Amino acid sequence: MKVFAFFILLIAVTSAKRLGRCTVASIFKANGLDGYEGYGLGNYICMAFWESHFKTHKVRTSDNVGKDYGIFQINSYKWCDDGLPGGKNLCKVKCGDLLGDDLKASVDCAKIIVKLEGLKSWYTWEKYCDGRNMRRWTKGCDLY
Template identity: 40%
Template sequence: MWKQTFPSPPKTPTGTNAFCKVGGQTASIEGIPGQDCIDKGIARAGLGAGMKASLLLLLPPLIACLLLKARGKTFSRCELALMLQHSGLDGYEGYSLADWVCLAYFSSGFNTAKVTHNSDGSSEYGIFQINSRLWCSDSHSTTKDLCDISCRDLLTDEIVDDIDCIKKAVIDSEGLNAWMGWRDHCRGRNLNYWVNTCNL
């Protein structure tokens, strides 16, 4: 019985020595495709220039989003309470540990990667939603940067810098009243829930 055979396609190398053919020349891409390789791949897929431009425009925000998600963290109530206690916030400027945990919950839901954009052009960052107009610097706000920190640094799972900054911010005459979440949900209330059962 006659059996039709087809030639195997040439194997494309992978890993750190991967390459692609560009304009008849081999271009080493060291594990990451260069622009010429991307162009060729898009051309082979039959995508037009408009689709190529759209794909390339979407890549940077998508990568940034993935990086932020990888670096951020959502704390549990007791995990955060323990960290804030060890950082000296219990009783700091007259606020109990429960005040700080309540503030973090109603600011960010304990999510260190949260960013809120305000109508005045400023943004709020991190677990305590620290405002860029006064306390940290970002790429789009006029700021005093009183904490001398990049707002991006407030979005990681390492919150020591967030704590240092909020210690400076709370010394302001408004104290925690500057945070609407604390003012509306924590001030003057029984806050025992926020630290009960936490083995502090």
């Protein structure tokens, strides 16, 4: 049984993906985050880095309620549906959909969050990104 559990863990670890900074920048730009609600692209990249280190399949138990999913670590209690009762699912998305490598569901949900609460909804953005030079997050990426 221990061997079986090891292989399941190995499969889960090897299927997780960590994207590169410029790949994230390109996907975010293609999905309309550059300038969205007045925030430059670097703000979104910075926040995603500090939330997940660009790991698209990251799931973490939240300090508050629910779990946090995907590259933006979007919380299941308020924003997505993980099947547990009492969640609000304001993004109208299954939490598992936030774990995809194409990031469309994650970006769409992040747009809803930013529209309603701004980037201040993410503590990491306030702590590590707000008011800092964001050019470093897109430097060297061919985005045009």
